[in-house]
Amino acid sequence: MEDEPPPQGVSAKALEATLLSALKMLDVGKWPIFSLCSPEEIKLIRQACVFGSAGNEVLYATENDEVFVLGMNCSGCLGTGDMQSTIEPRRLDSLCGKKIACLSYGSGPHVVLATEEGEVYTWGHNAYSQLGNGTTNHGFVPCQVSTNLVNKKVIEVACGSHHSMVLTSDGEVYTWGYNNSGQVGSGSTANQPIPRRVTSCLQNKIVVNIACGQMCSMAVVENGEVYVWGYNGNGQLGLGSSGNQPTPCRIAALQGIRVQRVACGYAHTLVLTDEGQIFAWGANSYGQLGTGNKSNQSYPTTVIVDKDRVIEIAACHSAHTSAAKTQSGQVYMWGQCRGQSVTFPHLTHFACTDDVFACFATPAVMWRLLSVEPDDHLTVAQSLKKEFDNPETADLKFLVDGKYIHVHKVLLKIRCEHFRSILNNDDEIIEMSEFSYPVYRAFLEYLYTDNIRLPPEDAIGLLDLATLYRENRLKKLCQQTIKQGICEENAIALLSAAVKYKAQDLEEFCFRFCINHLTVVTQTQGFADMDHDLLKNFISKASRVGAFRN
Incomplete structure (x- = not known):
């Protein structure tokens, strides 16, 4: 794309959308499992790893550092907290925003992941202590491995069938897991439940690359x-x-x-x-x-x-x-x-x-x-995203729950009708008490990125904000987030929120979920605490769709 000024009359939003669509995309179409994803979802993928005994599991990260998984979920290797297979992408909230640097997997399978900060997370099969947490219990959610890795920045990871290995920025190698053939390099054949540095003749060597068979x-x-x-x-x-x-x-x-x-x-x-x-x-x-x-x-x-x-x-x-x-x-x-x-x-x-x-x-x-290979040139959209909450360039601070969020007045005015009407040039600090810090931060970040990063429970608060500020697109994004995070325990709370904020599509979705999981949902605390009028309407509507037929 040539570096030309945008034609007159093109809005900032349209320009941003055009630039986003021009970003490089990951070609994942040759892996059959991605046929489960919509074209819209595939467009957002920036990192991916297909793994498992039959290539039936996948983890991927999107352009805004959200992490999703889908597939068979053998041994809980998707990290979703259960062993349920899924043909729809499920978000791993604990890894969203972490920026994945490298990833490897074993045969169980188990997964070892390092972030750009050098933190290590593991989950999945653990019969041989390959998760490095000192146990042999399978790990159903990503957990950070910290034993002997405190103050170490991991830059590379590798997995064998049931053992794990990492390389630190100072050239040290740590291993753990299955050791029947000496694959952890400890000198014995005893399994190693936690990371230990591989020494012997590597003691004074600086390692630059690792791999496992x-x-x-x-x-x-x-x-x-x-x-x-x-x-x-x-x-x-x-x-x-x-x-x-x-x-x-x-x-x-x-x-x-x-x-x-x-x-x-x-x-x-x-x-x-x-x-x-x-x-x-x-x-x-x-x-x-x-x-x-x-x-x-x-x-x-x-x-x-x-x-x-x-x-x-x-x-x-x-x-x-x-x-x-x-x-x-x-x-x-x-x-x-x-x-x-x-x-x-x-x-x-x-x-x-x-x-x-x-x-x-x-x-x-x-x-x-x-x-996707990194490109040194930042588009307008990427540059704006990078400047969110940057105190060096910001000219306005929001004080929420005792914490500051740094923003730029001109961008807020361009992106949001609400700010066009309330901001003036003298503002330096604005206190916000109507919404929580996570909710208001997510809203401001949305204005820079067009995306939201919030767990479903917080997305309810953002839905409230979007309704108040008349941000219809944001309302739709909140509803999508809530749909992705619904479960039996929070279904009634999410249904109540949908009714409160007149989100009809979300209300219908939550209602159908409750009907499909009626036995479990009616035993939750959320159902017991349900508003009387909402409960009456729910029972009436459930009756009309035949939920109580013998």
Whole structure:
């Protein structure tokens, strides 16, 4: 898009909408599970990871850092607080606004996620303590892992089948979970219930990259050496043997070769050197080493990918597939391809290695958290979003519940009729007592972003505000948020709010939910405390739709 001034007569809102629609979108259409999402939902996705034993679970983040999940929910791996599968996206409120930096998953499955702040959250299968919380109880909601990671910023995460590994900004590696083959690198085969630093010969090394196979672990240090530990029955450690390794051991065969990245498949390993060359070793029953045969290799073996320099390698611990991207943008794959064996690197028509796993791998999962590539240029919409609550540029403060919210008068006047009528140039601080801090902050942030971030209970207060300020679009967004967060416990409260604020569509939705879950809803405290007139109307309406028929 050229940098031209907008044509006369175009509103700020229309301009913002145009710019938002021009933002890069994530191409997730090749993963079948996204057929459950509407085109409108898919347009908002900026990060995604498809995982699970059959690619039947997905977590994604939207442009305003909301996090959603959907799918089978095996072992509670969606983090929704239960084990109910869902074909409609459910929001993970505890992760919204966190800004996901990286994510990995195990076979249970369990999920390990790091935020841009370096915090680590885990949830899902935990029979082997792979969540790092000291227990073997499954985790149904994301919980922060803090033991031994306090004051540490995690910059990379990796999962094996049932063990977990993280890399900190100061080059330290921490592991926990299943350890039957020494994959946590502690020197024993006892499971490790909490994160502990991997030391041994990594003690004084700065690690720059990590990866996990099903039951093995790998680390690349800053001088390009590769250290390996764990299960080695297929030669996946590259040590020239098949014996397990309970502590990190350097791959001597790579002496003099500077490795930049390592990637692990189910039982095979790929590394990428600083010269753009690939070495592979380990299991090869599907040709996943790319050597032209199906013989396992316990030593690093060169993989010939045309004559071009390779800039990216890809493998996933749940699959026997390998992929690579060259400097000229060509993508190659080898190994298991929809049940068939491809023993040499095969040129595909894809533009990214992610598509290889969507279309060829079994299961069709993602080998990494897929993200829209960052663009240094900020659009008008992005710039406005960035300036919300910025004290350095703001010229007005709202004082709500003892806390300040920093805003810009001109933007408020442009975006909201209410502020056009009440703001004047002398205002510096405005006290607000009619609404709570979370509600009023969400409203002001909406004026900068066109989106809201609130749990459903707080969205009721925002619905009240939207009604008072005659913000019809905001009312619709509040109703959507409430619909997404309805459950048996809060259904009556949300129905009452819908009636109070004359939100007819929401009222009908809440009423239908109550009828469909009538037995449980009528046993909640909300039903017991229900307003008398509302209760009479509810019973009458429920009777008319046949809720009390024998």
